[in-house]
Amino acid sequence: MAAITIPRATHGRAFRLRRLRGNILFALALLPFVVFALFPVYWMFITTFKQVNDLYNLQDNPLTFNLAPTLEQVTYLFQQTNYATWAVNTVEVGAVVVAITLFVCIPAAYVLARMRFPGSTSLGIGIFLTYLVPPTLLFLPLSQIMVGLGLINTKWALAVVYPTFTIPFCTWLLMGFFKSIPREITEAARVDGCSRFGALFRVVLPVSVPGLLTIVIFAFTLVMQEYVYGLTFVSASDQKLITLGVVTDLIRGDIFYWGSLMAGALIVAIPVAFVYNLFMDTFVRGITGGSLK
Amino acid sequence: MAEVERSVSDVARTTAVARARAQLSPRERIGRLLENEAVFGYLMVAPAILYILILVGYPFAIALWFTVSDATVSQPIGPFTGLTNLKFVLDDEVFKRALANTFVFTISSQLIQMVFGTMLAFLLLRHFRGRRLIRAIVMLPFTVPVAVGAIAWQWMLNPTYSVVNWVGAQLGFFPMLGGPNWLGEEQYAMISIIVVNVWRNLPFTAIVLTAGISSIPQEILEAASLDGAGWLTRWRKIMAPIIAPIIYIALLFSLVFTFTDMTVVWLLTKGSPVNSTHVIASYAFVTGVISGGLGRGAAMSLFLFPVLLVGALMLLRNLKARTLD
Numbered sequence: 001m002a003a004i005t006i007p008r009a010t011h012g013r014a015f016r017l018r019r020l021r022g023n024i025l026f027a028l029a030l031l032p033f034v035v036f037a038l039f040p041v042y043w044m045f046i047t048t049f050k051q052v053n054d055l056y057n058l059q060d061n062p063l064t065f066n067l068a069p070t071l072e073q074v075t076y077l078f079q080q081t082n083y084a085t086w087a088v089n090t091v092e093v094g095a096v097v098v099a100i101t102l103f104v105c106i107p108a109a110y111v112l113a114r115m116r117f118p119g120s121t122s123l124g125i126g127i128f129l130t131y132l133v134p135p136t137l138l139f140l141p142l143s144q145i146m147v148g149l150g151l152i153n154t155k156w157a158l159a160v161v162y163p164t165f166t167i168p169f170c171t172w173l174l175m176g177f178f179k180s181i182p183r184e185i186t187e188a189a190r191v192d193g194c195s196r197f198g199a200l201f202r203v204v205l206p207v208s209v210p211g212l213l214t215i216v217i218f219a220f221t222l223v224m225q226e227y228v229y230g231l232t233f234v235s236a237s238d239q240k241l242i243t244l245g246v247v248t249d250l251i252r253g254d255i256f257y258w259g260s261l262m263a264g265a266l267i268v269a270i271p272v273a274f275v276y277n278l279f280m281d282t283f284v285r286g287i288t289g290g291s292l293k
Numbered sequence: 294m295a296e297v298e299r300s301v302s303d304v305a306r307t308t309a310v311a312r313a314r315a316q317l318s319p320r321e322r323i324g325r326l327l328e329n330e331a332v333f334g335y336l337m338v339a340p341a342i343l344y345i346l347i348l349v350g351y352p353f354a355i356a357l358w359f360t361v362s363d364a365t366v367s368q369p370i371g372p373f374t375g376l377t378n379l380k381f382v383l384d385d386e387v388f389k390r391a392l393a394n395t396f397v398f399t400i401s402s403q404l405i406q407m408v409f410g411t412m413l414a415f416l417l418l419r420h421f422r423g424r425r426l427i428r429a430i431v432m433l434p435f436t437v438p439v440a441v442g443a444i445a446w447q448w449m450l451n452p453t454y455s456v457v458n459w460v461g462a463q464l465g466f467f468p469m470l471g472g473p474n475w476l477g478e479e480q481y482a483m484i485s486i487i488v489v490n491v492w493r494n495l496p497f498t499a500i501v502l503t504a505g506i507s508s509i510p511q512e513i514l515e516a517a518s519l520d521g522a523g524w525l526t527r528w529r530k531i532m533a534p535i536i537a538p539i540i541y542i543a544l545l546f547s548l549v550f551t552f553t554d555m556t557v558v559w560l561l562t563k564g565s566p567v568n569s570t571h572v573i574a575s576y577a578f579v580t581g582v583i584s585g586g587l588g589r590g591a592a593m594s595l596f597l598f599p600v601l602l603v604g605a606l607m608l609l610r611n612l613k614a615r616t617l618d
Contacts, residue, residue, distance in 0.1 A: 023421075030416050030427065033409075036492065037431045040445040043456060047448065055454075058470065062456050104344055107337035117331040123338050129605045130345050132546075133353075134553030136574035137598065140581040140591045141355035142348070144369045164348045167341055195324065196333050227440040227556045228574075232582055247444045247560060258448055265444055269437035276436035277429045284504055284543075 041269070047262040048073055055259055073259030077250075082237050083264055086245035089155045093241060094220045096159040101166040101219045102212070108167075109174035110200055114186070124175070131168035135228040143232055157233040158241065162226060166219040173218070176285060177211030178204065214282055221272050242268050359591035366585035378592040388593060391564075391571035397483070398572060399552045402490035406547070409491070410498030417503050435496035443560035446489045450475035450561070479569045482562050486570060489557050494547055501543035505536030542611060549604045553597050573597055 047055065049069040060066040077083045111117075112124040142161060143152065151157040181204060189203045190196075205212070223241070230244035237249055246264035250257040276283060317325070327333050358364075360378055363371035382388050417428055434442055449456050458472030467473070473481045509532055517527050555574035558564065564571035564579065571579070573596050581590020 026416070026419065026421070029412070033413050033416070033431055034427060037433050037496065040442060040449060040492070041433050041437065043449055044441075044445045058454070062454070062459050100344075104340045108341035111334040111337040115330050115334050117334040120334060120338075123342065125609060127341055127345065129608065130349055132549050132601055132605055132608070133349055134549070134574070134597065134601070136553050136555055136577065137594050137601070138349065138352045138356065139578070140359060140587050140594065141352035143582070144355065144587070145348075145352060147369070161348060163344060167344060171341060196327055225438040225440075227438070228554075228578075231559075232578070243438045243440050247440045256448070258451075258454075261444065262448065265441040269441045272438055273433055273436035277432055280432060280436075280500060281504065284501055 041266075044262040044266045044269070047258055048266050050259060052259065073257075074263045076257070077260040077263050081249055081260065081264075082240070082245060083242075085238050086240050086242040089238075089240065090224060090242045093155050093159045093162070094223045096156075097162045097166055097223050098216050098219045100159075100163045101170050102215065104163065104167050105170045105174050105215065106205070106212075107200075109171045110178055110204065112171070113175040113178035114183075124171075127168050127171050129168075131165060131172075133164075135226075135232075139228060139232040142229070146233055151233075153234055153236050153239060155234065155239045155241065158223075158226075158229060161229050161233070162223055165226075166222055169222070170215045170219055173282065173285070174208075174211060174215055177208055177214075181207055214279060217275055217279065218283070221275055224268060224272050356591045356594060359587050360595055362588055364587040364591070366587060369587060371588060374588070378588045382589055382592045382596075387568045387571060388573075388576055390569065391573050391576040391593075392596065394483070394570060395552060395572040395574075398486055398490060398558075399548060402487050402494065402551060403544070403548060405487070405491045406495050406498045407544075410495055410502055413495065413499040414502035414506060417499060418506060432496045432500065434492045435494070435500075439493060439554075439556050440560060442493055443489060443557050446485070446492070447476065447561055450485055452477055476562050477566055479566055482566065482570045486558055486561055489561060490551055493557070494551065497547060498543065501539060502536065505539040506532060509535050538611060542608065545604050545608055549601060552600050 046063070046065070049071070050065060051067045051070045051072070054060070054065065054067040057066065108127065112120060112127075146152040146157040146160075149157075149160070151160060185207075186199045186203055189199045194202065224243060226241075227243060227247070230241055231248070234240050234244065237245070240249070242264075246261060246268060250261040250264065327336070361373060361375055363374045363377075365371060413431065417424070417431065421427075448454075452474045455472060455475060457475065458467060458470075461467045461472050462469045475481045475485045513531055514527055517531055522530070553574055555572060555578055558570060558572050558575045559578070562570045564575055568576075573593055577590045577593035580586050580593060584590075
């Protein structure tokens with residue numbers, strides 16, 4: 001070991017200078033990307049906490065606080081709008097969507113990942129392709145179906161429709177998780193007299209808890225992200241979910257309540273961004289249909 | 294004689310089996326049936342397939358019917374009118390503009406994303422202190438809900454209080470308080486929509502590329518550079534071919550989502566000024582939901598379908614090729 005000495009101490013000045021120059025160039029290349037990505041979020045943040053007089057003042061530097069920061073915009077959001085109701089609606093609809101998604105995806109993903117029966121590959125691909133179907137293709141007929149079901153202008157219309165995109169996405173993610181579980185443990189369970197259902201519920205699901213949690217989180221955040229179906233099906237303020245409520249109800253006629261609007265937007269964005277950041281690689285794997293190992 | 298005996302015993306055996314089967318309780322019989330892989334498989338996939346058929350397949354059929362009928366919100370089951378809707382839509386100047394816009398927005402944001410996404414991917418691949426934090430920041434546009442991002446941009450591009458113009462004026466690009474009205478003038482509005490689309494999707498392109506590139510075995514790259522392959526050769530001959538399938542799928546998703554989306558346009562301009570920035574989806578929304586012309590709106594939405602179909606077929610080929618591995 002001692003024979004391998006890394007000649008770090010002998011690095012000359014020229015080398016260090018070159019490295020420094022490389023680092024500076026690197027930072028300069030990265031900087032525009034960071035500013036471009038971060039600025040709108042920074043702008044949301046500073047708008048949220050500015051006093052109204054500061055916000056609509058064309059004289060001072062808009063990038064900093066010229067008057068003391070305030071919570072009045074956040075207070076307005078919670079006291080004068082349905083923000084709290086939207087949050088509750090989001091949790092309720094999210095819970096229903098998650099339940100439907102799990103109920104439908106677990107069995108489908110399990111057999112598609114593990115078994116070969118006539119048409120199984122085509123069914124799997126068919127489910128995946130559904131993820132490509134955009135809301136803007138189906139919102140008109142679906143709104144009529146919701147009228148027929150008596151769900152139009154209620155949050156439950158969304159609870160029924162959202163699984164159409166959570167199911168394809170989550171089925172494929174779960175298939176990936178199930179494929180990574182060694183076949184031997186299910187086979188052992190079967191030899192020991194477990195039924196196929198038994199093998200799934202007693203052996204596979206308990207070891208897939210991380211995968212299932214990922215599915216729950218994704219289904220929930222996909223619900224928080226959606227906008228087009230919400231805009232089409234729900235116009236009653238107390239039935240809206242959080243994202244839709246923020247971007248529609250804080251605009252009264254031509255008047256935008258920018259402070260509260262950005263406050264509401266920021267409160268939605270931060271947790272969703274945080275979760276996605278934690279699960280980014282899984283998300284990419286899901287969307288590319290597992291082509292990344 | 295012997296043959297008869299054998300056949301008799303066969304009969305006896307089959308009847309015995311039949312009797313044994315008859316004695317199974319229904320529960321046991323279902324249990325037996327479920328041991329069959331195909332039966333079990335179909336049963337387990339059924340809920341997913343049914344859900345999709347009822348809430349994707351069936352509405353799609355209705356959309357087709359709307360297209361060839363005079364359906365309105367007040368009278369959803371309208372009389373059959375053949376291709377009248379389609380003809381009306383194709384004669385509509387606003388729709389033609391929307392169709393062209395959809396391609397312009399999608400293709401230009403996609404190209405910009407690919408170029409800058411590749412740059413960003415290579416920057417993110419380097420190991421440096423604070424890499425995780427920088428990565429999280431750069432990912433922000435993709436991780437915040439799209440509606441939230443779009444509304445933040447609308448505020449940044451506000452005609453009176455635009456911070457973009459303030460910064461631009463400080464840097465000397467525009468006179469103070471004299472910058473462009475980003476969302477109010479046609480050319481600027483189109484640029485704004487493209488920029489916001491790029492802002493939103495750039496991180497996705499970059500992250501897929503980083504994931505792809507970092508999955509390339511390091512040994513191959515080292516071997517190549519020992520053999521004297523330069524950076525460009527390594528990219529063209531090794532990295533690009535290996536990550537091509539991944540890029541392909543990511544590109545496809547990105548294309549389809551941008552092509553069919555209306556969120557960015559709707560929150561930035563609602564199609565204004567004078568209907569010059571509509572995309573297919575936003576104009577279908579105006580026609581079908583706001584004006585209540587279901588037939589015409591559905592006919593417009595259907596223009597999204599060919600692109601979707603091509604996307605689906607390309608994806609299908611890719612997936613089939615992979616399952617054969």
